[in-house]
Amino acid sequence: MASSMTQAQPPLAFIPPDFSPLVWWMARSLLPFRLRQTCGIADIQIANIEQLVTLYHQFEQGNVRFLLAFRHPTTHDPDCLFYLLSHALPKAAKRQGVPLSPQTHAHFIYDRGIPLWAGGYVGWLYSKLGGIPIRRGRADTTSLRVIRQKFASGAFPIAAAPEGANNGHNEVVAPIEPGIAQFGFWCAEDLAKAADCSETGMKPTPPVLIVPIGVQYRYLSPPWRQMEQLLRQLERDAGLTSPSHAPAFLQDGTDPTEAQKTNLYRRLFRLGEHLLRLMEHYYDKFYQAGVAVQKGAPTHASSSTDDQVTLSNEEFSRRLQALMDTALTVAEQFFGLPSKGNVPDRCRRLEQAAWDRIFREDLKDLDVISAVERGLADRVAEEADLRIWHMRLVETFVSVTGNYVREKPSAERFGETLILVWDMVSRLKGKSPFPYPKLGQRRAFLTVGEPLSVSDRLPAYRSNRRQAVTTLTQDLQSALEAMIQS
Incomplete structure (x- = not known):
């Protein structure tokens, strides 16, 4: 925690998502420079991006809702995911001749504690980029309600790190937290309930998916x-x-x-x-x-x-x-x-x-x-x-x-x-570990995995909620581990 935390503070306020196209555009424009200079990432290679193009196209047509569950080995993973969505995805869609909106983005879930040690401006920036803060140590009802609403009806998909925090390991997946699976089932339930209340003749309920995203890094020149x-x-x-x-x-x-x-x-x-x-x-x-x-x-x-x-x-x-x-x-x-x-x-x-x-x-x-x-x-x-x-x-x-x-x-x-x-x-030594030492320029490898259907598991969830959440969580863990390249 920052040194200011040695004094009592007023209640920790929720920072509502307030997406700004202008802030998104500015952040997108500065991202390549940030990746090179701050993150030490010289190149990003993406596998199976064609599948993500299809998913975003279906999302914009109202035919699917999904959550991007990305691996979190380092603090630079969100920057790589932002590059995937804001730079690589539009280029791939153009190559495939698939029309997408000018802003391909995601509402992302982040730890409410980040602005405490990274600076208050980070909370403002994350808000303007559509981020949703969550306090992980308790039932954060406000955050959970916003996440649930954005997942079911937000303008963008949801993105979250199912490991909960970066674990510092390129080739080890930390235990997956069950919250991601629970978000998926809530969304599927909300969409099914909305369909039951709607008039007949409406389009079918869109399926709900969890899309695993593998993230790894390699040094360009081993330092x-x-x-x-x-x-x-x-x-x-x-x-x-x-x-x-x-x-x-x-x-x-x-x-x-x-x-x-x-x-x-x-x-x-x-x-x-x-x-x-x-x-x-x-x-x-x-x-x-x-x-x-x-x-x-x-x-x-x-x-x-x-x-x-x-x-x-x-x-x-x-x-x-x-x-x-x-x-x-x-x-x-x-x-x-x-x-x-x-x-x-x-x-x-x-x-x-x-x-x-x-x-x-x-x-x-x-x-x-x-x-x-x-x-x-x-x-x-x-x-x-x-x-x-x-x-x-x-x-x-x-x-x-x-x-x-x-x-x-x-x-x-x-x-x-x-x-x-x-x-x-x-x-x-009583010092902050940030920023970490830069050992050398790296190449990031992102892999878009096969989507896990939440909607297909909804009957099992209604029958035994805890077991359905556990099973989906285990399947997501296996999917992320399978994408690790040795």
């Missing part, structure tokens, strides 16, 4: 030298000295030798192991959390030059999961929350608990309370902001295991893991 430099910086920040016998002469665009790759992996794993021990010691000493600290393991290594690691990948993964559970439990105990559910659910509950103490529903006019009351409110907000720090650390490592790089020591996997470690180390 091995830059990654080694970033690794060296992280080692220094963590109190580790880079091994003196580290293979030198790494060059961007040139694959390292097997010995160099092995050395880089050992250093990366050693860094992770060292940070793991530090954090275990931190929670054990200062929170009496009872984390299993390895017997005899040092808690600092300012002069270490040994690149050997002592943990197996499996043991590292197990202890990392235990550490994340401990960090969440520390925050949950402060907020008085139960330690139940999966990690994403626990993170969302903690975020909402912090927001409840920062954005005070019971103090709608902070200007009329006394100075003492305001001071107490600020203290509550400050404590909430400090305690949610534990959750932010966990949020970064939800999809991390000890095997991701070892299974495939590619430049992409090395880079992704280094960025995650950068995020953690920055937070441990």
